[in-house]
Amino acid sequence: MSTLATPQLNPEHYAASIALAAGGSLYLAYRLSRRAIKTLFPSGVPGEENPRKLATPYEKITSRHEDNDDLEGAEEYDVVIVGGGTAGCVLAARLSEDPNLKVLLIEAGKSDLLHLPSRIPAANPQLLESAVDYGLSTEPEPEMHNRKMAWPRGKCLGGCSSINAMMYVRGPAADYDEWATKYGATGWSWDDLKPYFDKSENFTPSKSWEIDTSTHGKGGPWQIRYADAMSNIYPSFLNGCRNIGIPVIKDINAGQRGMVGATRVQAFIDNEGRRSSAASAYLSDEVCARKNLKISVGMTVTRVIMQKGADGVPVARGVELSSGAHAAVRYRVRARKDVVLAAGAVHTPHLLKISGIGPKAELKEHGIKIVKDLPGVGNNLQDHMLIPMTVNVTRGKSLNWFVKPDVGISVVLRWLFTGGGMLCSNYSEAMAWVRARDDPSMADKIEDLASSPHEPDMELFSIPIYYKNSGKTLPVDNAAEQWSLAQIPLRPSSTGTITLSSKNPFAAPVIRANYFSTEQDRQISIWAFKRLCQLAKASGIFESWEIPKRADQLDDGEILEFLKESANTCYHASCTTMIGKEADRGVVGNDLRVHGVRGLRVCDAGVMPRIISGHTCAPVIAMAERFSDVLKAEYAAKA
Numbered sequence: 240m241s242t243l244a245t246p247q248l249n250p251e252h253y254a255a256s257i258a259l260a261a262g263g264s265l266y267l268a269y270r271l272s273r274r275a276i277k278t279l280f281p282s283g284v285p286g287e288e289n290p291r292k293l294a295t296p297y298e299k300i301t302s303r304h305e306d307n308d309d310l311e312g313a314e315e316y317d318v319v320i321v322g323g324g325t326a327g328c329v330l331a332a333r334l335s336e337d338p339n340l341k342v343l344l345i346e347a348g349k350s351d352l353l354h355l356p357s358r359i360p361a362a363n364p365q366l367l368e369s370a371v372d373y374g375l376s377t378e379p380e381p382e383m384h385n386r387k388m389a390w391p392r393g394k395c396l397g398g399c400s401s402i403n404a405m406m407y408v409r410g411p412a413a414d415y416d417e418w419a420t421k422y423g424a425t426g427w428s429w430d431d432l433k434p435y436f437d438k439s440e441n442f443t444p445s446k447s448w449e450i451d452t453s454t455h456g457k458g459g460p461w462q463i464r465y466a467d468a469m470s471n472i473y474p475s476f477l478n479g480c481r482n483i484g485i486p487v488i489k490d491i492n493a494g495q496r497g498m499v500g501a502t503r504v505q506a507f508i509d510n511e512g513r514r515s516s517a518a519s520a521y522l523s524d525e526v527c528a529r530k531n532l533k534i535s536v537g538m539t540v541t542r543v544i545m546q547k548g549a550d551g552v553p554v555a556r557g558v559e560l561s562s563g564a565h566a567a568v569r570y571r572v573r574a575r576k577d578v579v580l581a582a583g584a585v586h587t588p589h590l591l592k593i594s595g596i597g598p599k600a601e602l603k604e605h606g607i608k609i610v611k612d613l614p615g616v617g618n619n620l621q622d623h624m625l626i627p628m629t630v631n632v633t634r635g636k637s638l639n640w641f642v643k644p645d646v647g648i649s650v651v652l653r654w655l656f657t658g659g660g661m662l663c664s665n666y667s668e669a670m671a672w673v674r675a676r677d678d679p680s681m682a683d684k685i686e687d688l689a690s691s692p693h694e695p696d697m698e699l700f701s702i703p704i705y706y707k708n709s710g711k712t713l714p715v716d717n718a719a720e721q722w723s724l725a726q727i728p729l730r731p732s733s734t735g736t737i738t739l740s741s742k743n744p745f746a747a748p749v750i751r752a753n754y755f756s757t758e759q760d761r762q763i764s765i766w767a768f769k770r771l772c773q774l775a776k777a778s779g780i781f782e783s784w785e786i787p788k789r790a791d792q793l794d795d796g797e798i799l800e801f802l803k804e805s806a807n808t809c810y811h812a813s814c815t816t817m818i819g820k821e822a823d824r825g826v827v828g829n830d831l832r833v834h835g836v837r838g839l840r841v842c843d844a845g846v847m848p849r850i851i852s853g854h855t856c857a858p859v860i861a862m863a864e865r866f867s868d869v870l871k872a873e874y875a876a877k878a
């Protein structure tokens with residue numbers, strides 16, 4: 240009978256193995272805790288909080304300080320960028336690549352790195368109404384049961400890119416071509432912007448969803464990938480799409496013509512499982528160490544200082560800034576070349592008006608000295624809505640379990656130490672781009688407002704969890720398996736306004752979105768609601784209706800009532816300082832120069848001539864990338 244030989248343990252080898260294992264564990268523990276400590280206590284946080292180091296204290300605030308445009312002795316920069324948000328971070332990083340340009344970036348909030356939830360992808364709903372949100376809301380919306388609707392806007396470095404849902408969507412190529420052909424925005428077509436989408440991007444391919452990566456950028460600062468910690472609902476969403484005739488396509492960002500189909504969502508999340516905001520991507524340690532770039536945080540620009548040039552044309556010579564509404568001292572800086580407003584589609588028109596540039600009647604009403612009567616400022620506000628519904632699905636599908644407090648702690652620790660797990664999810668799994676206008680039942684109800692007869696007018700969108708009140712209301716029942724499906728009407732015909740509540744720069748602007756103010760917008764949303772019902776039922780996991788109950792039995796009137804109650808902004812405010820001719824409500828020209836004044840540019844979501852049929856963050860970044868090159872070339876030509 241043979242016996243198995245027992246391995247002989249050599250005591251020396253044994254000790255060495257134990258030492259190796261202990262050393263390895265210690266090293267791993269060190270690496271893991273270093274990551275956690277670095278995340279909790281970031282070093283190298285960008286931004287100077289002391290204004291005296293960057294600007295010149297000017298005078299005590301008096302009732303007449305607004306009439307004083309004196310910049311004598313003020314600290315000088317070549318370019319002063321107002322707003323360190325999505326566009327502002329890109330501009331600061333790219334312009335300061337030229338060591339001959341002295342650049343100042345001024346941000347009202349502080350660094351996003353100081354606000355941990357901003358780093359955690361799954362914490363994005365918790366950022367709304369937090370310290371990094373301005374906490375704005377609309378006026379009572381007449382067509383939405385007079386609801387005052389919350390309008391989040393990021394107040395920190397990175398701006399909205401530091402608080403948003405991280406969905407990376409470039410938008411249809413035809414939309415950019417429409418900017419150039421229909422709105423005369425020469426230089427902003429797809430072919431003009433495509434190289435800048437690529438330049439900004441560092442795409443990490445996914446093993447679970449392979450795409451042709453040649454249409455993406457590699458080596459840019461902005462980290463893009465598929466969020467890998469997903470529920471198992473997205474295949475059912477795609478299945479439902481297929482079953483109701485929506486094709487599944489691999490990549491929505493490939494720049495193809497005819498961008499209709501369903502797909503998985505790409506996100507700006509880095510390979511450490513953290514949000515890749517415009518600030519974390521562009522304001523790297525290397526960029527922040529540049530001697531020619533200064534970043535002022537916690538300072539609000541209260542007006543642009545305009546002086547008359549020798550030819551009588553108003554010129555932006557600098558800006559005034561303040562640490563808060565009750566601060567006794569204001570500071571000033573001079574801009575030798577340009578002041579660039581990148582304060583976003585809500586605050587840029589606000590600041591222009593406070594600085595005397597806007598519709599004459601409104602400026603007069605608030606007692607503001609008129610520098611330039613420019614009727615387009617703050618008009619033509621365009622936005623998308625997000626309107627969810629929720630269904631109950633079969634077991635083992637939804638992420639409702641994940642927001643239980645006891646589950647939460649282990650999930651947080653996993654993310655903190657390893658950068659993995661459910662906290663890497665932005666809840667945005669899959670989307671479909673469709674054309675309501677192609678449905679024969681809609682032919683006599685709506686116009687085709689898409690940028691071409693092949694591009695989408697509606698987005699359908701999968702959220703693998705109970706979703707209400709922009710995600711702020713948590714699931715009532717963690718054990719329930721629930722799935723939310725949302726519509727985002729991509730081509731709204733309703734437009735709104737941003738106006739002044741007073742000439743106090745710290746007073747919140749007045750927002751009127753005017754959602755659903757056209758029959759077109761109401762009809763297309765009723766159609767999308769019905770389409771989502773079909774999709775849910777065709778998904779293979781549908782059990783029953785949750786919000787609203789009896790969804791598929793509601794008549795059009797009841798559907799409209801539900802939509803009015805449950806719609807929120809999709810946070811895509813745009814077009815308030817659009818590129819275009821002055822006579823057509825345009826505020827800036829193709830070189831983003833404000834009409835009728837010199838030395839003043841705008842670069843943010845406000846300059847879009849028509850809201851993009853997609854999500855707005857990637858377009859803003861690409862536009863800021865291109866505009867940086869435009870400015871650098873212009874300055875070089877004059878040098």
Ligand SMILES: Cc1cc2nc3c(=O)[nH]c(=O)nc-3n(C[C@H](O)[C@H](O)[C@H](O)COP(=O)(O)OP(=O)(O)OC[C@H]3O[C@@H](n4cnc5c(N)ncnc54)[C@H](O)[C@@H]3O)c2cc1C
Nearest residue numbers: 322324325326347398399403404405406540583844854856
């Ligand atoms: C909650 C939310 C979710 C979103 N989800 C997505 C998404 O998933 N995908 C997507 O593509 N888009 C999304 N968006 C939209 C997208 O993020 C924005 O359209 C885009 O980031 C806007 O960039 P911006 O540069 O125009 O403005 P912002 O990024 O808002 O930057 C403006 C900056 O200016 C600063 N500022 C304003 N006034 C002053 C002043 N007077 N002085 C100094 N600083 C000032 C602000 O504090 C802010 O930092 C979302 C937006 C929000 C709010």
